[in-house]
Amino acid sequence: MPELPEVETTCRGIRPHLCGRRVTDWIVRQPRLRRPVDGALAALPGQQVETVGRRAKYLLIGFPSGTALVHLGMSGSLRLCAGSTPWRKHDHLALVLEGDRHLRYHDPRRFGCWLWTADDPAEHPLLRDLGPEPLDGAFDGARLKAACAGRRRSIKETLMDARTVVGVGNIYACEALFMAGIHPARASARIAPQRLTRLADAVRNVLEHSIRQGGTTLRDFLREDGSPGYFRQHLRVYDRAGQPCSVCGASIRRTVLGQRSTYHCPRCQR
DNA sequence: AAAACTACCTGAGTGC
DNA sequence: TGCACTCAGGTAGTTT
Numbered sequence: 533m534p535e536l537p538e539v540e541t542t543c544r545g546i547r548p549h550l551c552g553r554r555v556t557d558w559i560v561r562q563p564r565l566r567r568p569v570d571g572a573l574a575a576l577p578g579q580q581v582e583t584v585g586r587r588a589k590y591l592l593i594g595f596p597s598g599t600a601l602v603h604l605g606m607s608g609s610l611r612l613c614a615g616s617t618p619w620r621k622h623d624h625l626a627l628v629l630e631g632d633r634h635l636r637y638h639d640p641r642r643f644g645c646w647l648w649t650a651d652d653p654a655e656h657p658l659l660r661d662l663g664p665e666p667l668d669g670a671f672d673g674a675r676l677k678a679a680c681a682g683r684r685r686s687i688k689e690t691l692m693d694a695r696t697v698v699g700v701g702n703i704y705a706c707e708a709l710f711m712a713g714i715h716p717a718r719a720s721a722r723i724a725p726q727r728l729t730r731l732a733d734a735v736r737n738v739l740e741h742s743i744r745q746g747g748t749t750l751r752d753f754l755r756e757d758g759s760p761g762y763f764r765q766h767l768r769v770y771d772r773a774g775q776p777c778s779v780c781g782a783s784i785r786r787t788v789l790g791q792r793s794t795y796h797c798p799r800c801q802r
Numbered sequence: 803a804a805a806a807c808t809a810c811c812t813g814a815g816t817g818c
Numbered sequence: 819t820g821c822a823c824t825c826a827g828g829t830a831g832t833t834t
Binding site for chain 3: 534535538566567589603604605606607641643644658692694701702703704748750751752753770793
Binding site: 564565566567605606607622639640641642643683684685689751752790791 | 804805806807809810811812813814
């Protein structure tokens with residue numbers, strides 16, 4: 533997926549095309565996503581989009597009667613196109629807007645979801661227990677320190693836990709740990725406070741940098757206009773096993789943590 | 803309570 | 819060419 537920078541890039545990309553526009557139709561070709569597409573979304577035609585926002589990796593599309601919660605899962609993307617554009621394989625649904633513009637949802641692995649809530653989305657069961665946003669000042673060294681206290685598990689797993697901070701997936705966890713010089717397998721509780729502060733800063737910095745580049749495109753992710761993100765060329769360790777570290781030249785190592793591929797520089801990260 | 807594991811899917815790549 | 823296998827950006831829900 534789409535980690536936070538990719539979702540934020542999508543959010544910013546679609547917002548100006550959606551806000552204030554009326555939905556004229558709702559087309560579902562494949563309702564079987566990770567969770568079934570919520571039938572309540574059939575009430576969208578006739579309603580006008582009021583807001584497009586994001587909480588963690590969920591996109592929130594606000595209407596007068598409620599909010600659509602959209603998750604891109606592992607391989608999802610949203611694209612704006614003309615209604616006449618041929619449907620591709622894995623284009624599972626479309627929000628049709630006035631002027632016959634389609635917001636098409638494409639997701640080969642179908643790990644995403646389209647849900648609906650008539651209430652405050654922040655109180656939705658999938659959102660209410662999430663941790664702080666990394667980019668709005670709610671996440672800092674103190675929050676990270678609290679999440680690490682007494683925890684034996686690896687710092688990378690703590691970083692990827694949405695109760696610690698939202699939006700940090702496998703790529704950016706690896707990158708932030710490299711920037712902070714911390715070994716991904718290090719026990720969370722065994723990291724000095726000033727190093728955790730540095731890590732919290734690295735998380736924010738790497739996410740902001742990636743957003744400026746339009747996110748990371750490995751295989752599936754594309755922006756709302758079909759263009760890729762350009763952060764991939766800035767990755768320092770992710771998917772670079774065997775290649776030299778950009779700082780010290782040591783060979784980047786791949787390990788497995790929490791069943792996820794993990795990349796680090798054995799010399800720079802301790 | 804925390805940590806470990808499972809499940810949901812398709813497609814790309816690799817080795818034989 | 820084809821088969822068997824591994825791996826992939828997430829995360830909710832269950833089990834240990």
